[in-house]
Amino acid sequence: MLDRVTELLRSTPGLALFVCLGLGFALGRLRVWKLSLGGIAGTLLVALIIGQLGVTLDPELRNVAFALFIYTLGYMAGPSFFASLNRKALRYAVFTAIQMITLIALTCLATVLMGLDRGTAAGLLAGGTTSSSTLGTAGEALGALNLPPAQIHQLQANLATAYSVVYIFSLITIVLLTAQGVPLLMRVGMRDEAARLWEELGGGDRPEGSVAALPGFVGRIFRITAADGMTVATAEQALGAEAAVERLRRGEDIVVHGPETVLRTGDHVLVVGHRSALLHGEHVLGPETLGRGGHPMTLETADVVITDPRFRGWTLDRLHEEIPLKDRHGVFITGVSRMEHELPVKPYTGVSPGDTLRLTGAAADLAAHASRLGVRVDASVKADLSFISLGVVAGLLLGQLTVSAGGVPLSLGIGGGCLFTGLFCGWLRARRPTYGQYHPAAAQMISQFGLATFVCAVGLSAGPSALVLIKQYGVLLPVVAVLVTAIPALLSVWVAVKLMHLPAPLVAGVIAGQQCSTPAVTGAQKEAGNNTPLLSYTIVYAFSAVILPLLGPVIVALAGALP
Structure with a gap:
C-alpha cells in the first residue's frame, strides 16, 4: 500500500x-x-x-x-x-x-x-x-x-x-x-x-470588539411636524454634527434638496448618523415612521486608500475637524485598516498614506467625498x-x-x-x-x-x-x-x-x-x-x-x- x-x-x-x-x-x-x-x-x-518517501517538486x-x-x-x-x-x-x-x-x-x-x-x-x-x-x-x-x-x-x-x-x-x-x-x-x-x-484614544465604556445590543450607525425616517419651516441645514444643526438628512420625500415625489431647502409639515425625511444624534429626532423633526416602499433608500460602504500626503500623521479627530462639514456631509468613518490589520476607530487613532478607511453613507455622498481622501477600491477588480x-x-x-x-x-x-x-x-x-x-x-x-x-x-x-x-x-x-x-x-x-x-x-x-x-x-x-x-x-x-x-x-x- x-x-x-x-x-x-x-x-x-x-x-x-x-x-x-x-x-x-x-x-x-x-x-x-x-x-x-x-x-x-x-x-x-x-x-x-x-x-x-523521496517525493520532490520541480525547482522552477x-x-x-x-x-x-x-x-x-x-x-x-x-x-x-x-x-x-x-x-x-x-x-x-x-x-x-x-x-x-x-x-x-x-x-x-x-x-x-x-x-x-x-x-x-x-x-x-x-x-x-x-x-x-x-x-x-x-x-x-x-x-x-x-x-x-x-x-x-x-x-x-x-x-x-x-x-x-x-x-x-x-x-x-x-x-x-x-x-x-x-x-x-x-x-x-x-x-x-x-x-x-x-480611554485616552477616545474610547467608551463598552469593550472594543464586543457587539452592541443596538447598532451605533443607523438610518431613521421622520414625518415633519416640529421642524415645519426649518431649513435642512438648521434641522441637521439641531440634531448634531453626527446626523445628516439624506433623502426628502414630499407627497409621492423624491425632492432634490440642499442645505437651504425648507421643510414642510407632512414631508418625510431619511436621516442617517450615529444613534446618539438621532435619539431626540422626534423632538426636533416629528414622529418616527416606517415610511413606505416605492423609493427605497440604501446606504453603501466604500473602502478608500489614503493617498494624499498631507494627511500623514493626522488623527481621525483632526480629519473630522479640518475637512469642512459640507465636504464630508453624510459620510462616516466606520473602519480603519493598515496592512490588513483593523485599527481602533477612535478620535486619536493616527492615519497615513496607504491606510484604508471604510466609509459609510449615501452613494452620492461617498462618490463626492472619497476622492478628497484618496482612491476608492474597486471591489470588482481583485488583481491587476x-x-x-x-x-x-x-x-x-x-x-x-x-x-x-x-x-x-x-x-x-x-x-x-x-x-x-x-x-x-x-x-x-x-x-x-x-x-x-x-x-x-x-x-x-x-x-x-x-x-x-x-x-x-x-x-x-x-x-x-x-x-x-x-x-x-x-x-x-x-x-x-x-x-x-x-x-x-x-x-x-x-x-x-x-x-x-x-x-x-x-x-x-x-x-x-x-x-x-x-x-x-x-x-x-x-x-x-x-x-x-x-x-x-x-x-x-x-x-x-x-x-x-x-x-x-x-x-x-x-x-x-x-x-
Missing part, C-alpha cells in the same frame, strides 16, 4: 503539493493552549515527513512561487513602509534594528560555538524570527552558492529542518513574552493598561495581473544583476529583486492609484499560496536528511531557539519601557511587530481586551517585513566566512 502511495506522489508532483498544503494548513489550525503553528509551518512539517516551481510571495510582500508593505519614514514613526525602527543586530550576533556566536554549517545557521536565524520570508531568502541564497549540487542540497535540508525545530520553540517563547511576560516585567495589569489607553506580472519581471531582471566586490560576485537574487520592485510598485500604486490594483484579499491569497508552495518544495527535498540534523544537535537547538528569541525581545522591552516610556499594550505590540508575529499580537490583543497593541505593531511590522527577509543572504554569507 505504502509503495503505491509513494509511486503516485512521485509521479504526480501536483498531487504531492496539495496533499502537503491541505494537511499542513489543517495541522496549522490545531490549538494547544494559546498556540497554533499556522499554515506555513504546518506545511513545512508535513513536507518534511512526506519527503522521507519553487522559484516562481517564491517570486510571487516576496513581490506581494513588498507590494503590500510598500505604502506603510514609506509612510513610516517620518520623525514620529521612525523612532519605532529602533526595535527592528535591535531584532536585526542581536539576531545576527547571536546566530554568529552559535555558529562558532556549535560549529553550525551555513544551512543550519540560516535555519536558526529564520526560525528565531518566526519569519517564513527569511527562510525563503536564505534558501535562495544557499542555492546560489558555488558548491556541488549534493552539498547545496544538504545545506538546504539543514535549513528546513533547523527552521522547523527552532520555529516551534521561538513561537512559544514570543507568544508567552507578549501576552504574559510584558505585564509581568512591567508589574502592571495588561487589561487595565489597555483600558486606560483605550498585467501590472503585477511586469513588477515580477522587473524584480527577476534586477535580481540577475551582479556586482563584483573584492572579487566576490554579489547579486540581489530573486528575493531581493522582487522585494524591492514590490516595494516600489506598492508605493507607486499608493501615489498613482489609477492602475495596479491588488485587493488585500487577493494579495493575501497569492502571498500565502506562494510561500506555502516554496516551503513545501524545500521541505520535500530536505526530508531524507532531516533526522540526521536532529540527532546531531539534540536539545541544543531548542535551547538556542529560546535564547535567540527571548534576548532581542527583552532588550526591546527595556528600551520601550525605560527610554520610550510606552504603556504595556504598545510594548507587547512592538516586540510582536519586530518579529512579524501574527500569533503573538493576537495573543496580546486577547490579553489586552482590545486592539491597542496593533497601534505599535503595524508600524514596527512595516519595517521588519522589509528588513528581516534581507537577513537570509546576510547570514549565509557571514556563516561561510566564520572559522
